[in-house]
Amino acid sequence: MTIDAWLQAATADAERRGLSDLKPILETLAKATAALRAADFNSAAGPQAEADARRDRTS
């Protein structure tokens, strides 16, 4: 799930639950999640999974 899609869903759910004060906090969390996913120990994971899938298809 992309962070944008997650944030949209999370914000809508928080509002449905009457927790509209959560919105700015969820936006902060979205930034932290983006930073986590961008860390190089994780940024390698996406391309690696893709490469593994390609290798599996050709083997």
Added chain:
Amino acid sequence: MMTIEEFGRRLRARQVTSVQVTEECLRRIDADNARYNAFTLVMADEALKRAHEADKELAAGTDRGPLHGAPISIKDLLDIRGVPTTAASRVREGHVADRDAPTVAHLRQAGAVIIGKTNLHEFAFGTTSEDTAFGAVRNPHDPARSAGGSSGGSAASIVAGMALASVGTDTGGSVRIPSGVCGLAGLKPTIGEVSTDGCVPLSRTLDHIGPLAASVADASVVYHALLGDARTTPAVPMPMHGLRLAVPRKYFCDLLDDDVRSSFEAALERLRAAGAHVDEIEIRHATDIAPVYLHIVLSDAAAYHAHTLETVPERYTPPVRLRLEMGRYIMAEDYVRALAGRDVLVREVDAALAQHDALILPTLPIVAPPIGAASVNVGTSTEPVRNVMLRLTQLFNVTGHPAISIPAVPSSTGLPCGIQLVGCRHQTDALLKVALACEPQITGVSVPRGGTDGG
């Protein structure tokens, strides 16, 4: 502050009794607790009973060791049989512990006199001890400022002369942060070393239990008591000549208040002059620590609180409730990413320590923030209080390395500054030896601190 060492000397020299010192602590609680909000519960009758027993035992020739008869406070997150564990929250109303946490049982076996339970940031989920059902904890050095958190009441109780030492918990810095802003020694042992049974969890992945005390030697005494080996010979300082320290400047020294920076650099100079080698190293992924920590602590905390967030949400303080709710939205894939980050960080801190006895860095980038402040100025930047207070401590909860905060030379306004030493995993005793050696250079005083007459 009277140290446990000084108390023990005077106790055994028959210059003071446990009852006298306990009564003095109770007098100070009576006089000042309304001002500082350090305690959630004062156990006066039980403490005096235990103090009488301690004096009688000593007179009869039974000496339980260095904590014998010493009044100690306990963070109100740990179970003490027969009294509530409130976690400073209305969510826990009606709770009464049916047994002592193992750490509390160990303290009793060591002869400690448990004087009461201390206030904290609700459920230990904050760094200022402001969001609590018992009123904000105030820093005895300046009551308009925070005592740090989450073990703020523990720190305030020692500085205000209400206890000789305290036991706190540390999930992102909650022993070291209040120690740093209150001018105390605060130890977070290696992860898993001290039992967390009987303690309300914040994060089962990151929680630690450790002592706050007036000196490194006192912290060492309480730490060994928590482990159940109260009779251990007091730690001996490592020789200063040839001591190998490493400063991780990148990230850890990038954002510091000017007074904190001056205090830190002056301590490094004194350590070098005393014979220590001080190198500079880099922990490459330290810049990633905040998101790694956040995703682990929020997920763990949300899992523990899921039921009460549904059933009694109104009993939480609003800021803590919102942070806990935030954790319920973290995706599993991101939690796994954070755990992958933890593995990388453990290896990097291990590597940084491979050629050194300890890392050395400030405990916090700032001095105690004003109560109620949402943000603080650090140099030319304005930062959220919570983020900046956790910035230099949270890494070592994630990696599990032992870390101790030692009081450094205060700021130009007289507020305490702390310096942190970090040792190898499973070598907390070795870290304590380094800390004992460095303490005089870090504090800038060569004689033991303390001195108020406890009775």
